[in-house]
Amino acid sequence: MSAFPRAEYLGRLLRVKAAMAEAGIDTLALADPASLNYLTGYDGWSFYVHQFVVVLDDREEPLWVGRAMDAPGAELTTFLSTASIVPYPETYVDSDDRHPAAFLGEELSRRGRGQGRIGIERDSWYYTAKTHGELAAALPGARFIDADRLVAWTRIVKSPAEIAMMRGAAEIVSRAMQVGVDAVAPGVRECDAVAEIMAAQIHGTAGVWGDYPAALPSVPFGRKSAAPHLTWSGDRFRAGTVGYLELGGCHNRYHAALARTVSLGPPPGPLLRLAAIVGEGLETALDAARAGVTCEAVEAAWRAVITRAGYEKASRIGYSIGLNYPPDWGERTASLRAGDRTELRPDMCFHMILGMWQEDWGYELSETFRVAESGSPEVLTRFPRDLIVKG
Amino acid sequence: MSAFPRAEYLGRLLRVKAAMAEAGIDTLALADPASLNYLTGYDGWSFYVHQFVVVLDDREEPLWVGRAMDAPGAELTTFLSTASIVPYPETYVDSDDRHPAAFLGEELSRRGRGQGRIGIERDSWYYTAKTHGELAAALPGARFIDADRLVAWTRIVKSPAEIAMMRGAAEIVSRAMQVGVDAVAPGVRECDAVAEIMAAQIHGTAGVWGDYPAALPSVPFGRKSAAPHLTWSGDRFRAGTVGYLELGGCHNRYHAALARTVSLGPPPGPLLRLAAIVGEGLETALDAARAGVTCEAVEAAWRAVITRAGYEKASRIGYSIGLNYPPDWGERTASLRAGDRTELRPDMCFHMILGMWQEDWGYELSETFRVAESGSPEVLTRFPRDLIVKG
Numbered sequence: 001m002s003a004f005p006r007a008e009y010l011g012r013l014l015r016v017k018a019a020m021a022e023a024g025i026d027t028l029a030l031a032d033p034a035s036l037n038y039l040t041g042y043d044g045w046s047f048y049v050h051q052f053v054v055v056l057d058d059r060e061e062p063l064w065v066g067r068a069m070d071a072p073g074a075e076l077t078t079f080l081s082t083a084s085i086v087p088y089p090e091t092y093v094d095s096d097d098r099h100p101a102a103f104l105g106e107e108l109s110r111r112g113r114g115q116g117r118i119g120i121e122r123d124s125w126y127y128t129a130k131t132h133g134e135l136a137a138a139l140p141g142a143r144f145i146d147a148d149r150l151v152a153w154t155r156i157v158k159s160p161a162e163i164a165m166m167r168g169a170a171e172i173v174s175r176a177m178q179v180g181v182d183a184v185a186p187g188v189r190e191c192d193a194v195a196e197i198m199a200a201q202i203h204g205t206a207g208v209w210g211d212y213p214a215a216l217p218s219v220p221f222g223r224k225s226a227a228p229h230l231t232w233s234g235d236r237f238r239a240g241t242v243g244y245l246e247l248g249g250c251h252n253r254y255h256a257a258l259a260r261t262v263s264l265g266p267p268p269g270p271l272l273r274l275a276a277i278v279g280e281g282l283e284t285a286l287d288a289a290r291a292g293v294t295c296e297a298v299e300a301a302w303r304a305v306i307t308r309a310g311y312e313k314a315s316r317i318g319y320s321i322g323l324n325y326p327p328d329w330g331e332r333t334a335s336l337r338a339g340d341r342t343e344l345r346p347d348m349c350f351h352m353i354l355g356m357w358q359e360d361w362g363y364e365l366s367e368t369f370r371v372a373e374s375g376s377p378e379v380l381t382r383f384p385r386d387l388i389v390k391g
Numbered sequence: 392m393s394a395f396p397r398a399e400y401l402g403r404l405l406r407v408k409a410a411m412a413e414a415g416i417d418t419l420a421l422a423d424p425a426s427l428n429y430l431t432g433y434d435g436w437s438f439y440v441h442q443f444v445v446v447l448d449d450r451e452e453p454l455w456v457g458r459a460m461d462a463p464g465a466e467l468t469t470f471l472s473t474a475s476i477v478p479y480p481e482t483y484v485d486s487d488d489r490h491p492a493a494f495l496g497e498e499l500s501r502r503g504r505g506q507g508r509i510g511i512e513r514d515s516w517y518y519t520a521k522t523h524g525e526l527a528a529a530l531p532g533a534r535f536i537d538a539d540r541l542v543a544w545t546r547i548v549k550s551p552a553e554i555a556m557m558r559g560a561a562e563i564v565s566r567a568m569q570v571g572v573d574a575v576a577p578g579v580r581e582c583d584a585v586a587e588i589m590a591a592q593i594h595g596t597a598g599v600w601g602d603y604p605a606a607l608p609s610v611p612f613g614r615k616s617a618a619p620h621l622t623w624s625g626d627r628f629r630a631g632t633v634g635y636l637e638l639g640g641c642h643n644r645y646h647a648a649l650a651r652t653v654s655l656g657p658p659p660g661p662l663l664r665l666a667a668i669v670g671e672g673l674e675t676a677l678d679a680a681r682a683g684v685t686c687e688a689v690e691a692a693w694r695a696v697i698t699r700a701g702y703e704k705a706s707r708i709g710y711s712i713g714l715n716y717p718p719d720w721g722e723r724t725a726s727l728r729a730g731d732r733t734e735l736r737p738d739m740c741f742h743m744i745l746g747m748w749q750e751d752w753g754y755e756l757s758e759t760f761r762v763a764e765s766g767s768p769e770v771l772t773r774f775p776r777d778l779i780v781k782g
Contacts, residue, residue: 045607046620048516048719069706072748073618090706094723099514123490123521125439130513130539132520148521191600195593202586209582209625216436216603227464229437234600315460315481326717328439332485357463 002041003252004161006079012039013062015154016055025119025145027108028055029135031127033325035151036064037253040078046070047126047325049093050100054108065104067093101131105138114139119147125327152333156320158347163370165254166322166349168208170368170380173249173258176200176217177383180247184219186239186264186391190232193219201249213248213255214329220244221264225362228355239391240265244364246353248329255321255329257351258381259366262388271363274311275387278354278365281305282385285317285336285352286369289377295340302336302354311356316340318352321368346373349380363387393432394643395552397470403430404453406545407446416510416536418499419446420526422518424716426542427455428644431469437461438517438716440484441491445499456495458484492522496529505530510538516718543724547711549738554761556645557713557740559599561759561771564640564649567591567608568774571638575610577630577655577782581623584610592640604639604646605720611635612655616753619746630782631656633752637744639720646712646720648742649772650757653779662754665702666778669745669756672696673776676708676727676743677760680768686731693745694729702747707731709743712759737764740771754778 002009016039020028030036033047039062040053051066061084064074068087075085088103108116118139121127136144158166179200183193197217204210216231221243224230228246237243246259263271281302288301299317306313316337319330329351334342336352353366365385369377393400407430411419420443427433427444430453442457452475455465459478466476479494499507509530512518527535549557570591574584588608595601607622612634615621619637628634637650654662672693679692690708697704707728710721720742725733727743744757756776760768 043622044618044620045609045622045718048606048721069748070618070620073621076615076618076621093707094710094721094726120520122524123519125516125519127520128514128516129511129518129520129523130537132523133513146521189600191593191595191602195590195601198593199586199590202582202589204582204625209580209623210586211582211624212607212622215439218436224467227435227461227467229435229461230464230467231434231436231603232600233602234595316484319485327436330439330485335485357460 001076002079004041008159008161009039009041009079012154013055016151017057019150019154020055020057020119023119023145023147023150025117025147026057027113027116028119028147028150029104030121030151031131032121032124033126034323035121038151038155038323040064040080042074043077043253044070044073046073050131052104056111065107099130099134101134102138105135109139113142115141117145118142119145119150121148122146123148149333152331155322155331156333156348157345158322158349162254162322163347165252166256166370167380168251169249169254170256171208172201172204172210172251173247173256174382175205176247176249177245177258177260180217180219180245181260181262181388184237184245184262186237188237189234190219190237191234194232197247204251208251211250211252213250214324214326215248218246220362223360226357226359228357228362237264242267242271242361244362246364253323255324256368256380257321257329257366258368258383259353259364260383260388261363261365262390264391267387267389271361271387274356274363277306277309277311278356278363279385282352282354282365282367286367286379287376289344289350289369289371290375291344291346291371291373293344295334295336295342295344296338299336299338313356317354318350321349321351344371346371392467393470395432399550399552400430400432400470403545404446407542408448410541410545411446411448411510414510414536414538414541416508416538417448418504418507419510419538420495421512421542422522423512423515424517425714426512429542429546429714431455431471433465434468434644435461435464437464441522443495447502456498490521490525492525493529496526500530504533506532508536509533510536510541512539513537514539540724543722546713546722547724547739548736549713549740553645553713554738556643557647557761558771559642560640560645561647562599563592563595563601563642564638564647565773566596567638567640568636568649568651571608571610571636572651572653572779575628575636575653577628579628580625581610581628582625585623588638595642599642602641602643604641605715605717606639609637611753614751617748617750619748619753628655633658633662635753635755637755644714646715647759647771648712648720648757649759649774650744650755651774651779652754652756653781655782658778658780662752662778665747665754668697668700668702669747669754670776673743673745673756673758677758677770678767680735680741680760680762681766682735682737682762682764684735686725686727686733686735687729690727690729704747708745709741712740712742735762737762
């Protein structure tokens with residue numbers, strides 16, 4: 001029942017093992033739910049307890065090490081044989097005395113990794129300071145090597161099967177955007193608009209079922225739109241305000257994202273001017289996003305357009321996107337920003353998001369795209385790029 | 392715009408400072424989004440980057456230390472004055488060279504905490520191994536003290552204003568359950584039922600707007616119901632299967648949860664027998680959940696009922712519930728299980744969840760309740776407790 005055939009996972013593992021060898025790692029202990037899914041297929045809302053996947057350099061299948069209650073889920077969603085599923089007892093859950101990482105350490109010790117060179121995802125949510133402390137205490141002879149983005153970097157180029165998932169996700173988010181644009185109107189409660197959007201995200205389409213996006217719909221208007229990560233409340237949208245919808249679509253944990261701006265009333269002049277420039281900047285930057293070009297060159301193409309018009313933007317204009325879990329659909333690897341010399345390669349996917357936040361309103365415009373073999377990218381999301389004016 | 396008046400936050404801070412003094416902590420550095428919200432009101436989907444709240448023993452307001460882009464959100468959602476909001480530059484986001492915890496360490500050093508006794512939430516998601524490493528490196532003269540559940544334990548007894556939020560959340564989830572029970576039917580895709588449920592969760596009611604629950608709806612049927620944390624797919628519900636709905640309701644980040652079991656067709660005999668016993672166990676355990684009783688005594692009351700009938704259950708039967716963020720609505724403090732001697736006090740809230748998972752089907756029954764000043768608890772959720780039979 002895993003989302004991809006066994007061969008796809010074994011191919012991913014070969015690439016991970018090559019990266020481990022290069023980094024001098026014999027045992028890779030992973031805690032990021034995206035790493036778990038990528039290497040085994042494991043999928044469940046169980047990451048509120050500790051769980052791990054361990055890649056051993058001399059073993060074909062990784063080990064899934066998780067809560068006993070979740071072992072049946074591992075049987076159902078991974079490509080692993082039962083021998084690779086190692087449950088820890090319920091007494092380790094939320095306990096002050098027993099930590100799942102101590103269990104993991106004992107398991108690794110039993111498997112002869114007491115003197116191992118153990119790669120860890122040091123800055124992954126879900127690899128807590130205590131996890132590391134307990135694992136290190138259980139394996140005093142081991143050496144720990146930071147492998148924080150090792151698996152994330154192997155995820156950055158997508159396979160044809162993954163690209164198919166991305167296209168499905170893009171179809172979902174493009175439809176959800178229309179639902180959102182229709183729902184947002186003066187007098188409507190924010191929560192009621194978001195409810196419609198989330199229903200569209202989860203229904204998906206007739207052919208593509210909707211999985212939960214790793215981040216929530218963002219629908220801030222008026223003063224709230226200057227604060228990009230606020231969530232909704234029971235407040236009502238008001239006529240004369242400007243805001244944006246930043247939405248995700250998800251299929252089998254793969255994401256596409258899309259943002260558009262809406263003016264609830266006649267748009268102010270400065271907004272119209274900004275919208276035109278950002279639109280031009282988007283086209284220019286998208287056109288620059290070709291195989292062989294660096295991330296920073298894509299950002300520079302955008303920056304040239306807005307600088308000429310007298311604008312500036314301090315934050316990055318995009319990031320690698322794909323398989324993920326809350327709280328983030330970004331892959332935390334390549335960013336489209338100055339200083340990032342990652343070279344674009346075919347089948348990398350990015351969410352290019354141009355957010356310009358002023359004191360009283362914000363403007364956002366985004367697309368999710370796939371780097372093509374040659375020429376300009378395949379834009380996966382589909383929605384008119386104009387500023388939307390309602391009422 | 393914070394969810395509670397300033398006085399409520401100051402009262403919470405007094406209790407936290409008392410706990411700090413008792414633990415010998417002068418500086419408490421928090422990373423758990425629930426801790427941030429509880430002590431400042433901060434609310435945003437921004438926990439995919441590092442962010443902190445720091446309680447200094449000699450300063451009335453805590454410091455919010457987060458990403459520059461999120462400082463406007465801190466202005467909008469916290470009770471803090473601008474001087475208490477300390478943004479770090481965008482260059483710290485997803486960077487290999489600069490870590491937000493190093494910025495935090497420098498800030499604390501500047502404020503004279505270089506030799507501080509610094510409390511940390513060592514096993515909180517969001518306090519990663521790298522966060523701790525960077526903070527410790529920036530403050531080599533400091534001493535670190537594990538304060539993992541210090542704030543969580545101060546959250547366990549709710550104020551009247553918080554109880555009002557819990558009641559609102561319970562109203563939402565009770566309605567969402569009806570929507571879910573109506574939506575689940577043979578031939579319906581799982582995602583389509585979940586879409587209806589999520590819309591109900593987020594619409595809320597006319598008086599209570601729906602916030603996002605910290606965990607997703609769970610609707611596993613058939614073989615999937617033996618794996619409690621699987622999420623949905625595009626599979627269709629099938630006649631003759633048994634499954635359950637485990638749902639949350641949320642208002643202003645406060646949660647109530649509710650689970651019921653549905654048989655899509657005539658229920659098998661063993662299920663009917665189990666349902667009767669679990670129902671009796673629930674009533675018995677609820678009746679035992681009185682102020683002054685220990686958590687383990689509540690579980691023992693349940694266990695006596697099922698043992699007599701020849702059943703057993705290894706996992707806990709409930710946990711403290713309230714304010715939280717993904718991935719978990721539980722507070723990770725008191726559990727209703729053997730060995731937990733926490734004494735129930737008035738205005739603690741628990742989700743009592745009786746889950747019995749067999750090979751091919753699972754049975755769940757739950758309620759969210761408030762411990763009363765005297766007598767049996769106030770059950771916040773409202774839905775008939777019988778096994779639901781459809782078709």
